[in-house]
Each structure stands twice: as structure tokens, then as C-alpha cells.
Amino acid sequence: MEPDEYNFERNGFEDEDVSGEPSMGQPWNPAKIRITTKNFTLREVVEQIDYNEIDLAPEFQREFVWKRRQKTRLIESILLGIPLPAFYFNQEEDGSYQVVDGVQRLSTIHMFMRDLHVLESIDLEYLVDLNGLTFSELDVGIARRFRSAQIVVHVIEPQTPEDIKYDIFNRVNTMGSPLSAQEIRHAMSRAPSRAFLKSLTDLDSFNQATLFAFWKRSPDMPDGWAPDTQRMMNRELALRFCAFSYYSQDLYRSYRSMDTYLVDYLRWVDGRTPGCSSEELERMRGFFHSAMMNAHLVLGDYAFRRLSTGSKRRGPINRAVFEAQALALAPFSQGELYPK
Known part of the structure; x- marks a missing residue:
């Protein structure tokens, strides 16, 4: 057909x-919630993605739907020193991470640092002199600052029960294009x-x-x-x-x-x-x-x-x-x- x-x-x-799914209404036990806040440099994040220590969840979040302009504006913001909103990671027992909030941003950063995205002046607002450049073609000092830029990550640790993790992700999932269940x-x-x-x-x-x-x-x-x-x-x-x-x-x-x-x-x-x-x-x-x-x-x-x-x-x-x-x-x- x-x-x-x-x-x-x-x-x-x-x-x-x-479908009329009922909720059992059982309250959270705060003692079971384990959330820590960590700082990662972009160099660390990209290396961990390459080694599969950070899982960007293939096919996740509508199969990476950001347009070229959105990617370039994010990269320009980092180059300008503008802090990014916090990310949320789920940590597994083996120490690896799954990205629950921030897939689009991390995918863009990874693509750029692996020369898979080219900056174009039509999408740049301030740094138009970077037109046509990939990451490896940036000035050494600019590239170093980009790699050293830090992101803030809220990590849901393995000790947190799965049902509580799900509720946490659902609660923080309010920015941008909210994720479906x-x-x-x-x-x-x-x-x-x-x-x-x-x-x-x-x-x-x-x-x-x-x-x-x-x-x-x-x-x-x-x-x-x-x-x-x-x-x-x-x-x-x-x-x-x-x-x-x-x-x-x-x-x-x-x-x-x-x-x-x-x-x-x-x-x-x-x-x-x-x-x-x-x-x-x-x-x-x-x-x-x-x-x-x-x-x-x-x-x-x-x-x-x-x-x-x-x-x-x-x-x-x-x-x-x-x-x-x-x-x-x-x-x-x-x-x-x-x-x-």
C-alpha cells in the first residue's frame, strides 16, 4: 500500500x-533524590561523546531538528562568552550519562568541534568575520576559549529511583520545545x-x-x-x-x-x-x-x-x-x- x-x-x-490512566498519588521521598551540579568544559563534553560516555540518544528529540541558523547562533553565543542554560543528565551505574535536557545544544557543539558545521555570515549577528570557517580554522586563541567554555549540568545520580527520575525530567521539561512522555x-x-x-x-x-x-x-x-x-x-x-x-x-x-x-x-x-x-x-x-x-x-x-x-x-x-x-x-x- x-x-x-x-x-x-x-x-x-x-x-x-x-485512556484514563490513574495516578497512585504516592508522594516522593526526598531522601531518595540525589541531584548534584557539575561543571564541564566543552572539550570534556565532546571527548566523552566521542567515547560514548555521554549518550545523546540516537533519534531522540525529533531526530535533531535545529536549523542552520539556530546552530550558528548558539555557537556565536558561546564565542561571545554568553553562559548557556543548565543541562540535565541522567547518570548510570557505570558512570556514563544520558542527556535528557540539552540534546540539541550538545549535538550542535559536538558537530561544530568536529568540523561538521560551517559558520556563515548570514546567520551571524556580531562575529561576521568568521564567515565560512569551521572550528579547526578558527584563530588558536578563539578555539582555545571555545574549548574551555564551561556548562552547568544537573546530574540525576544512579541512586535516585527510576520513577522519581521520570518525574524530575517531566517537571524540568518546560523550556523550548517540551519533550513528550x-x-x-x-x-x-x-x-x-x-x-x-x-x-x-x-x-x-x-x-x-x-x-x-x-x-x-x-x-x-x-x-x-x-x-x-x-x-x-x-x-x-x-x-x-x-x-x-x-x-x-x-x-x-x-x-x-x-x-x-x-x-x-x-x-x-x-x-x-x-x-x-x-x-x-x-x-x-x-x-x-x-x-x-x-x-x-x-x-x-x-x-x-x-x-x-x-x-x-x-x-x-x-x-x-x-x-x-x-x-x-x-x-x-x-x-x-x-x-x-
Whole structure:
């Protein structure tokens, strides 16, 4: 099935969460919160990124959406000695960091110091004499000052419980373009769960069942289309399906909220809690594929959408409907649904 114009309307996904997830309302225990403030030079930060000691979370924050002008203005601000807003890092048990707030800025700094961004006068406001230069072409003194510039980082230490970390990130996530809940979960997760969720949303069965709602026009691609994560809403759907496959009322009551349950499920996929195996993930992938195939077979173009009485217009994908329909259809074979 080829994508059509209708599937890419901005109402292709219903962002409102109508699933009615309750919060357990358990208060934080301040004694469990461990936050320290550290200063890093830009030289230190870039070296740690190169050695994978700082994780910029691939595909995170809308796959690095800053424009050339934004990048250049940030670099110019640093060259002018203007302090940057504080960053937030999540620290793992092995001492490595995940960037939760500041991905765009650190990505820009890393690109510039590795000669992957050229300064252009049309974007510079004051330092127009730097037009056409990369970092390695800067005056030695200017380059040294840039490398020595410091940033302030608030570090959420490993001793802080995961559910409290999630709440902290959610609270501080108020500047610029606020991150979605799934983007925060993505930042807190590791490579295995990121790859697993991506593999699910890359399935042809998922894209057919959702009518390619998570694709967009892209003149840079050979066929004119490219995946559109829409703030990782597609991966949130896949995550909820997998996590809810293990759902029980007793299990849910042990968590403060559904968000903390989803974060803990990602920890399980990442191997940070025992029990997950490659065989189990492969079984779940097959279960998800079956759900998508069956939804497309039974519900066609109206899969995962609320139906309005008397209306023939196809509505947007709804999270709660996706969960209910996908989980209900997953256990059946197509022969059981349409016996010959």
C-alpha cells in the first residue's frame, strides 16, 4: 500500500490521551533524590561523546531538528562568552550519562568541534568575520576559549529511583520545545529497548494497519517519503502494546502510575531487571505483528480509530482504541478470524 495524501494530515494521530490512566498519588521521598551540579568544559563534553560516555540518544528529540541558523547562533553565543542554560543528565551505574535536557545544544557543539558545521555570515549577528570557517580554522586563541567554555549540568545520580527520575525530567521539561512522555522514556532507556521498539514500528504490518500515519513527505528520499516519528508517538503505541501484554491489576497496583510501569518495562527490555531474553522479545515481536495483521484484515482503514455515528470520515489514531483493539486481536490466527 502506497501512502496517500489523506494519511499524512496532522490529525493522523490523536495526541490526547483518553485512556484514563490513574495516578497512585504516592508522594516522593526526598531522601531518595540525589541531584548534584557539575561543571564541564566543552572539550570534556565532546571527548566523552566521542567515547560514548555521554549518550545523546540516537533519534531522540525529533531526530535533531535545529536549523542552520539556530546552530550558528548558539555557537556565536558561546564565542561571545554568553553562559548557556543548565543541562540535565541522567547518570548510570557505570558512570556514563544520558542527556535528557540539552540534546540539541550538545549535538550542535559536538558537530561544530568536529568540523561538521560551517559558520556563515548570514546567520551571524556580531562575529561576521568568521564567515565560512569551521572550528579547526578558527584563530588558536578563539578555539582555545571555545574549548574551555564551561556548562552547568544537573546530574540525576544512579541512586535516585527510576520513577522519581521520570518525574524530575517531566517537571524540568518546560523550556523550548517540551519533550513528550515517550521522548523522556527514550532518553532514560538504553540501546536494546530503543532498537526493539524501532523494529516494531518498522514492520510493514504496523505501517499498513496505521495507514502510514507515521510517515511524511521528504524530497531527500528516493520515493519522496520518510518515517515521521511525530515525537515518537508510534513507539509509544508499540511500547504500550508490549507492556500491557503483561498487564494485570495486581501488577499495576504495585506502581505509582502507568508512566512508571512503562519506564520499568523498558528497564526489563534493556536487561536492567532480570527475566528478559532474545527469545521473549522475538515472541513479543511476533505477537505484535499478528495484532497488526489482524487489525488491518478485520478493521481495514478504520483500525485504531474511534467511529462517530453517521460520519464516514476516518478519524485519527487513538491510543486507547489502539491498545484495546490490538490486544484483543493479537492471540488469533487469520484462519480463526476468517475460517474457510
